[in-house]
Amino acid sequence: MSTTPRTPLRRAGARTALLAAAVALTTLTACSDNNDTDSAGPGRDATTAAPAQPAALTCGGAGIDETAQIRYRTEKLIEAPLSTIWELQTDVERWPSWQQPVASIERLDEGQLREGSQFRWTTPVPATATTPATTLVITSTLAQLQPQKCMSWSGPAIGDGLRIDNGVHVWTYTEVDGGVLVRTEENWTGAQVEADVPTSTAFLGAGLEAWLTNLEAAAEAHR
DSSP, X not given: OOOOOOOSHHHXXXXXXXXXXXXXXXXXXXXXXXXXXXXXXXXXXXXXXXXXOOOOOXXXXXXXXXXXXXXXXXXXXXXXXXXXXXXXXXOGGGHHHHOTTOXXXXXXXXXXXXXXXXXXXXXXXXXXXXXXXXEEEEEEEEEEEETTTEEEEEEEEEETTEEEEEEEEEEEEEEETTEEEEEEEEEEEOHHHHTTHHHHHHHHHHHHHHHHHHHHHHHHHTO
């Protein structure tokens, strides 16, 4: 899962707002109501209905929590071999070498990364006017892994005064003309992050966009 700061309810908004100040707030498009679009009556313009949201990404039939208030999806075409991209993503112990936000990481089991594997990683959180600097500790459990196709993991992120109860993160990889289309989607749950859904969503989105940019740079440098 990607990183996210959060604070006790009253301080959550102030903390995440400061950390995400440079990020434009992102809102998720609501799925259209079929009854509304199919039964447009006099004076009702069916063309104003919101477009349907794409189906959630899945790996092995499992995806994010679609009932979660905080979720974000994005993608990027990376001009590098699929094998290179896959190696970068699955060699989790090397994440700090190409992802600056990842301060440290350790495998909690041995052998090849597989379903059920666990890894614990950390990311620093800067001080704000109301909270001290701290470090989020994220414990991830790999739920699904289909070689060079998709993967997903989930787990909590906990720091001093900050907590995400659970995050579910899904990745898919599709070879296309010009490279590999990498798609990712994640959701967060927990009272603290849900206290300010728009800001938390924006911060989640910023983290996923940065991850894809870093992955692109690392993969294309190894072509």
